[in-house]
Every structure is written in structure tokens, then in C-alpha cells.
Amino acid sequence: MKAIRFDRFGGPEELKLVEMPDPEPGPGDVLIEVHAVSVVPGDWKLRKGLLTGMFPVRPPKVPGRDGAGIVRAVGADVSGFAPGDRVCFTCQHVDQGSYARLAARPADDVVPMPEGFGFIEAAAVMHAGVCAWIAVVETAGVRAGDRVLVHAAAGAIGGMAVQLCKHLGAEVTGTCSARNRDHVAALGCDRIVPYDEVAFESEVSGLDVVIDLVGGGVHNRSYGVLRPGGMLVWLIAEPFEDRSAGLDIEVRQAMILDNREILSAVVGLAEAGHLRPLVSRVLPLDRAAEAHRILEAGENTRGRLVLDTQRLAS
Ligand SMILES: NC(=O)c1ccc[n+]([C@@H]2O[C@H](COP(=O)([O-])OP(=O)(O)OC[C@H]3O[C@@H](n4cnc5c(N)ncnc54)[C@H](OP(=O)(O)O)[C@@H]3O)[C@@H](O)[C@H]2O)c1
Structure with missing residues (x-):
């Protein structure tokens, strides 16, 4: 073959x-x-x-x-x-x-x-759907009414995660580059933050869940937009520092099994x-x-x- x-x-x-x-x-x-x-x-x-x-x-x-x-x-x-x-x-x-x-x-x-x-x-x-399912359903346990931020909403997994969160009845914010605003809107995102124009921290706060498909600085900055007891779910992308110790934030890896x-x-x-x-x-x-x-x-x-x-x- x-x-x-x-x-x-x-x-x-x-x-x-x-x-x-x-x-x-x-x-x-x-x-x-x-x-x-x-x-x-x-x-x-x-x-x-x-x-x-x-x-x-x-x-x-x-x-x-x-x-x-x-x-x-x-x-x-x-x-x-x-x-x-x-x-x-x-x-x-x-x-x-x-x-x-x-x-x-x-x-x-x-x-x-x-x-x-x-x-x-x-x-x-x-694969994109499987990763999104594991992150959103198995790891984060997203439910109707949850306020969720999906980073990299224009990516393959992010696009599936947005659709899945909407299907589950969550209110979804997605980050993407400004050129992808319309694409992400068509996936059903309630709010879009173009990462090349605006810092997401200035647009959202008090969230229940962040799905992080970017890592690095995006991971570090995501703690601040979660409510006490909120959850930060990550897939291996860029390296980052887990800063959850002493914070009332749960950090979980989506294990892609x-x-x-x-x-x-x-x-x-x-x-x-x-x-x-x-x-x-x-x-x-x-x-x-x-x-x-x-x-x-x-x-x-x-x-x-x-x-x-x-x-x-x-
Ligand atoms: N086992 C695991 O843990 C596992 C499994 C699967 C995937 N992953 C990792 O998860 C990541 C995403 O996978 P994927 O398949 O969805 O990748 P992808 O389709 O290549 O998507 C990447 C997206 O990242 C977006 N992006 C880049 N910088 C950003 C930022 N600062 N803020 C928001 N969005 C940003 C880009 O958006 P624009 O196009 O709008 O710029 C791009 O669409 C990859 O790093 C992959 O290696 C890990």
C-alpha cells in the first residue's frame, strides 16, 4: 500500500x-x-x-x-x-x-x-470532536447556563468545543483573530474577543469554565477571568505554569484517551x-x-x- x-x-x-x-x-x-x-x-x-x-x-x-x-x-x-x-x-x-x-x-x-x-x-x-468532548463534557462537565470561555475558537478543536458548549446550553465566549470573527459567530458564540485587538480579560469575568487550547501566557491570564471555584481545563499546547495553588480555581488536564x-x-x-x-x-x-x-x-x-x-x- x-x-x-x-x-x-x-x-x-x-x-x-x-x-x-x-x-x-x-x-x-x-x-x-x-x-x-x-x-x-x-x-x-x-x-x-x-x-x-x-x-x-x-x-x-x-x-x-x-x-x-x-x-x-x-x-x-x-x-x-x-x-x-x-x-x-x-x-x-x-x-x-x-x-x-x-x-x-x-x-x-x-x-x-x-x-x-x-x-x-x-x-x-x-479527532477534533473527541478532544472537544473530553475537554467540555468529561473534564469540565459543562452544563446549561454555565458561562464558558473557549480559547482558540477558530481552531479545529475550539470550533467543536464552541458547538458542543452551545448544544449543552452554555453561554459561550470565544477568542480568535479578528479575521475569524464571522466564522466563530457562525458556530454560535455569544461573544467574540479578537485576541489580536483586545485582551480577553477586559471583556469577560466571573466565568464558570475556561477551555484553554493555547497555553503559555493565555493560560496564565485565564485565572483572572474565572469565578471562585471555577475551572480551567487545558490541552497540551504551549507550556505554562500551574498557578492554582492558593487560588480557588481548579486546573484540570483534558486527558485525550x-x-x-x-x-x-x-x-x-x-x-x-x-x-x-x-x-x-x-x-x-x-x-x-x-x-x-x-x-x-x-x-x-x-x-x-x-x-x-x-x-x-x-
Ligand atoms: N493530547 C493533548 O493534550 C492534545 C490533543 C489535541 C490537541 N492538542 C493541542 O491543542 C491545540 C489546539 O489544537 P487544534 O487542533 O484545535 O489546533 P488548530 O486547529 O491548529 O487551531 C489553532 C488555533 O489557535 C488559535 N490561536 C492562536 N493563538 C491564539 C491566541 N493567543 N488566542 C486565541 N486563539 C489563538 C488560532 O486562531 P486564529 O486562526 O484565529 O489565529 C488557530 O485557529 C494544539 O496546540 C494541539 O497540539 C493537545
């Missing part, structure tokens, strides 16, 4: 289109013909060797944290899937990933695609129209290096850049 692989840590040029043996599904696995895969920030950070402390990955490595495609075969112990089913799935960073024409995934990491979705849209909601229930919840919400897929751009499989350059330069915005794995530019 064709796949994108890096054989050593380094720049985007390390991503090469290679021919690899087709994966063999084990008894509990589903073999998927992959049609679309999200390119996520963790993919380039991993390729650069920045995440080895967290994920003990050694090249050669096929990146890719999720995907959508068609079931080609199922292992002997798998029930509920059959060849021809349209599915989406997640991979872990420590596994061989999904920048490939085929992927063998444990059945627990596979769910039916949202009804009415194409492969590109299905891939775009998978996928499971079938979460994948199914995300698919259900997408199918019901509560999570609109956000696709910034689509590139063919062999332009994965360009995709990484775009993300690494901070030039991707308004959703997921998705690779069309069945298409090649050359």
Missing part, C-alpha cells in the same frame, strides 16, 4: 510517500481502506521529535490520528462490522497511523460514519447536526509535507486540513 512515513525525526521533508506491506488485521481488528485523514498539530510535533517524552515513538512512523474509509475485512472476533461499511476511526500517536491507503484498527476504535457525511467531513469531526463510547457520542452529535464538520482545506496524500508546513507555520485556521488519501498530486 502507499503511505506517508518519516524514517527519522526532523522537518516536513522527512515525510515521504513510500510503498509498504498491507497491514494484516488481527482477530480483533477491522481492516479499513482509508479515504480521508485529519492532519493535527500533534502530527508535526511528533515528526519533529517534540513529543517523545509523552509518546515513546521511534521512526519509522506513519503519522495520523484518525480517518474515515470503507471496511475491507474484519478479524475473526469482530462483530458489528462487515466489508463495505463506511466507518471512521481513531489511531493513537504510538501506533502506526492513518496517512496510508489501509489501516488495521481494533474494532473498539472504529464507529459507523455519521449518516449523510462524506469521508472528508467524517475525518474532520473525529479515546474510547468507543466517546467516538459514538461524537458521531451521534454530528449526525444530529450539533457538530458541524469544519474543513479548512483538502490536499492529496502526497502533499502531506506541505500540510505539515502549513500547520507548523500556524497558517491553518477554521477547521481541519484533511488529506484525501486516495488521491495523489503526482
Whole structure:
């Protein structure tokens, strides 16, 4: 099969289109013909060797944290899937990933695609939706009436988090660059703070929850906008200093541990129209290096850049 692989840590040029043996599904696995895969920030950070402390990955490595495609075969112990089913799935960073024409995934990491979705849209909601679900529902426990600030609301996960918070009945403020104001408004944000024009601290205060997808100085400044007893939920982005000691603020990491229930919840919400897929751009499989350059330069915005794995530019 064709796949994108890096054989050593380094720049985007390390991503090469290679021919690899087709994966063999084990008894509990589903073999998927992959049609679309999200390119996520963790993919380039991993390729650069920045995440080895967290994920003990050694090249050669096929990146890719999720995907959508068609079931080609199922292992002997798998029930509920059959060849021809349209599915989406997640991979872990420590596994061989999904920048490939085929992927063998444990059945627990596979769910039916949202009804009415194409492969590109299905891939775009998978990892982003799962991260948003874990941050907003599992970690923060956002409820109707909560006042929530979502940082990086124009990003892939932020866009899903805004939609999820609105679905749960929260009042949502989102930060984004001024050029993305209309995009974030269309996601349902009640209030938008353009971070390149205004400091969010001057616009909001007394909040119940902050979802921080930026880290660094944004994390440090977020304590001040929470009410006593409020919660600051973070995903690993820029490093920051936990300053919660002595403050009546709970700081929690959203631990991104996928499971079938979460994948199914995300698919259900997408199918019901509560999570609109956000696709910034689509590139063919062999332009994965360009995709990484775009993300690494901070030039991707308004959703997921998705690779069309069945298409090649050359
Ligand atoms: N295991 C984990 O902990 C885990 C899992 C998934 C993701 N993450 C991390 O979570 C972060 C977000 O992921 P993603 O996939 O949503 O990224 P993304 O789609 O690349 O979004 C990044 C967004 O950040 C926004 N941004 C940059 N600086 C900002 C600031 N000062 N204030 C507000 N927004 C700002 C940008 O908004 P504009 O475009 O408007 O400038 C951009 O849209 C990444 O750093 C990723 O590595 C961690």
C-alpha cells in the first residue's frame, strides 16, 4: 500500500510517500481502506521529535490520528462490522497511523460514519470532536447556563468545543483573530474577543469554565477571568505554569484517551447536526509535507486540513 512515513525525526521533508506491506488485521481488528485523514498539530510535533517524552515513538512512523474509509475485512472476533461499511476511526500517536491507503484498527476504535457525511467531513469531526468532548463534557462537565470561555475558537478543536458548549446550553465566549470573527459567530458564540485587538480579560469575568487550547501566557491570564471555584481545563499546547495553588480555581488536564463510547457520542452529535464538520482545506496524500508546513507555520485556521488519501498530486 502507499503511505506517508518519516524514517527519522526532523522537518516536513522527512515525510515521504513510500510503498509498504498491507497491514494484516488481527482477530480483533477491522481492516479499513482509508479515504480521508485529519492532519493535527500533534502530527508535526511528533515528526519533529517534540513529543517523545509523552509518546515513546521511534521512526519509522506513519503519522495520523484518525480517518474515515470503507471496511475491507474484519478479524475473526469482530462483530458489528462487515466489508463495505463506511466507518471512521481513531489511531493513537504510538501506533502506526492513518496517512496510508489501509489501516488495521481494533474494532473498539472504529464507529459507523455519521449518516449523510462524506469521508472528508467524517475525518474532520473525529479527532477534533473527541478532544472537544473530553475537554467540555468529561473534564469540565459543562452544563446549561454555565458561562464558558473557549480559547482558540477558530481552531479545529475550539470550533467543536464552541458547538458542543452551545448544544449543552452554555453561554459561550470565544477568542480568535479578528479575521475569524464571522466564522466563530457562525458556530454560535455569544461573544467574540479578537485576541489580536483586545485582551480577553477586559471583556469577560466571573466565568464558570475556561477551555484553554493555547497555553503559555493565555493560560496564565485565564485565572483572572474565572469565578471562585471555577475551572480551567487545558490541552497540551504551549507550556505554562500551574498557578492554582492558593487560588480557588481548579486546573484540570483534558486527558485525550479515546474510547468507543466517546467516538459514538461524537458521531451521534454530528449526525444530529450539533457538530458541524469544519474543513479548512483538502490536499492529496502526497502533499502531506506541505500540510505539515502549513500547520507548523500556524497558517491553518477554521477547521481541519484533511488529506484525501486516495488521491495523489503526482
Ligand atoms: N493530547 C493533548 O493534550 C492534545 C490533543 C489535541 C490537541 N492538542 C493541542 O491543542 C491545540 C489546539 O489544537 P487544534 O487542533 O484545535 O489546533 P488548530 O486547529 O491548529 O487551531 C489553532 C488555533 O489557535 C488559535 N490561536 C492562536 N493563538 C491564539 C491566541 N493567543 N488566542 C486565541 N486563539 C489563538 C488560532 O486562531 P486564529 O486562526 O484565529 O489565529 C488557530 O485557529 C494544539 O496546540 C494541539 O497540539 C493537545
